[in-house]
Amino acid sequence: MPVTAIIAAGGHGQRFGGAQPKQLLAIDGRTLLQRSVDAFLSHASITDVVVALPAAVLADPPAYLRSARKPLRMVAGGARRQDSVANAFRAAPPESDVILIHDAARPFVSADLIERTIEAARSHGAAIAAVGVHDTVKRVAAWNNSRVVAETLPRESIVLAQTPQGFQREVLAAALAAGEGSTEATDEAALAERAGYVVHVVAGEPANIKITTPQDFDVARRSADRTRTGRVGTGYDLHRLVEGRALVLGGVVVPAGKGALGHSDADVVCHALTDAILGAVGLDDIGTHFPDTDSRWKDARSLDLLERAVALAVEGGFEIGNVDVTVVLEAPKLRAHIEAIRASLGSALGIGAERVSVKAKTNEGVDAVGRGEAIAAHAVALLRHR
Numbered sequence: 381m382p383v384t385a386i387i388a389a390g391g392h393g394q395r396f397g398g399a400q401p402k403q404l405l406a407i408d409g410r411t412l413l414q415r416s417v418d419a420f421l422s423h424a425s426i427t428d429v430v431v432a433l434p435a436a437v438l439a440d441p442p443a444y445l446r447s448a449r450k451p452l453r454m455v456a457g458g459a460r461r462q463d464s465v466a467n468a469f470r471a472a473p474p475e476s477d478v479i480l481i482h483d484a485a486r487p488f489v490s491a492d493l494i495e496r497t498i499e500a501a502r503s504h505g506a507a508i509a510a511v512g513v514h515d516t517v518k519r520v521a522a523w524n525n526s527r528v529v530a531e532t533l534p535r536e537s538i539v540l541a542q543t544p545q546g547f548q549r550e551v552l553a554a555a556l557a558a559g560e561g562s563t564e565a566t567d568e569a570a571l572a573e574r575a576g577y578v579v580h581v582v583a584g585e586p587a588n589i590k591i592t593t594p595q596d597f598d599v600a601r602r603s604a605d606r607t608r609t610g611r612v613g614t615g616y617d618l619h620r621l622v623e624g625r626a627l628v629l630g631g632v633v634v635p636a637g638k639g640a641l642g643h644s645d646a647d648v649v650c651h652a653l654t655d656a657i658l659g660a661v662g663l664d665d666i667g668t669h670f671p672d673t674d675s676r677w678k679d680a681r682s683l684d685l686l687e688r689a690v691a692l693a694v695e696g697g698f699e700i701g702n703v704d705v706t707v708v709l710e711a712p713k714l715r716a717h718i719e720a721i722r723a724s725l726g727s728a729l730g731i732g733a734e735r736v737s738v739k740a741k742t743n744e745g746v747d748a749v750g751r752g753e754a755i756a757a758h759a760v761a762l763l764r765h766r
C-alpha cells in the first residue's frame with residue numbers, strides 16, 4: 381500500500397527573518413530541508429516524496445533533491461500553506477492511499493513517529509502527531525489595553541499539534557477542497573476538521589521541534605552538536621635552549637641552566653596549547669593570529685596569547701573540555717613544577733586544574749632534544765560547543 385510523503389517547504393519564514401529561507405539553513409552540514417526529506421526517503425513505509433519549494437529553490441534545486449534514492453517530485457509552493465500542500469497533492473501518484481504531510485522546519489522527526497502516523501491515518505482516516513502540555517494553560521483576553529487571564533483551561537484536554545499529519549487520500553482531497561476558498565489554516569488537520577472529519581491523535585515527540593525563530597535554530601544546532609564528542613586539536617612546538625634565558629613553561633618560570641630562545645618568553649607549553657585550541661576551532665595557527673612581526677604581540681607573554689586563543693574559541697561558540705600536554709626536555713626534572721604549571725594553565729584556559737594534564741618526558745639522550753639543545757611540547761585540546 382503506497383504511502384506518499386509531502387514535505388511542506390514552500391514558506392519564506394516570516395517569523396524567522398534572514399536572507400534565505402530557514403529550511404535552507406544547515407545543522408551539522410545538512411539543511412533542515414534535507415534532514416526532513418531524508419527522514420522520509422529512508423523510511424521503509426514511504427514509497428515516494430513530493431516537496432513543495434519556494435520558486436527560487438525550485439529553479440535550482442540542491443543535489444540531494446535531484447538525485448534522491450526514491451521517486452521525488454518537486455512542485456512550487458503556493459501563497460498559503462494549504463495551496464503548497466494542494467500543489468504537492470496533485471503531484472502525488474494516484475495509487476498512494478495514505479498521504480503524510482510534514483513541515484520541513486521539523487528536521488528531527490523519528491522513524492517511529494512516521495510509522496505511528498501512517499498506521500493511525502490508515503485506520504482512522506486522519507491522524508496527527510501531538511504532544512501534551514506540562515505548563516498550566518490560560519486563555520487570555522484584552523482588558524484595559526493589557527492582557528489578562530480569562531480562564532484556566534484543563535491542560536489534560538490540550539495538545540500541541542506537530543507534523544507529520546496523515547490522511548487517507550479521499551480525506552485529504554476533501555480537506556484541501558474545503559481549504560481552497562477558506563482562510564489560511566496553520567495545518568492540514570484544521571482543514572479536515574472543517575470538512576467534518578474526526579482527526580485522531582498519536583503520541584508526538586518532544587524532540588520533534590519546529591524551528592520557527594533564530595533562537596530555535598540556535599538551540600537545535602547546539603543540541604545536535606552536543607550529541608557529538610566535540611572538537612579536538614593538536615599542537616606542537618620546539619625551541620632551542622640557550623644559556624642566559626629564563627625557562628618559562630605554562631607561564632611558570634622553572635629554575636634551569638638554560639632557557640628557550642625565541643621572541644618574548646618562548647614558552648613551548650603555551651605555544652603548543654595555543655595551536656591545539658586554534659586547531660580544534662579550525663582557526664589556523666598561532667603564527668597567523670599572533671605574528672611576532674606585529675608589534676602588539678612582539679613582547680606579549682605566551683600565557684596572554686593562550687588566553688586570547690581561548691577568547692577566540694569562546695567567540696566561536698566553544699568551551700574548553702580538557703587539555704593534555706607533554707613536555708620533552710632532558711633537564712631539569714619538572715616534577716616539582718607540574719602542579720604550578722597546571723594551575724597557571726587552568727587559570728588562562730578558564731577551567732579547573734583537574735582538566736589540565738601536564739606530563740614531562742626526556743628524549744633518552746637521542747637527537748637535539750636528548751642532547752639538551754632544545755625543548756619540545758605536544759598538546760591536545762578537546763573543545764565542546766557551548
Ligand code: MG
Nearest residue numbers: 617618648651
Ligand atoms: Mg614557539
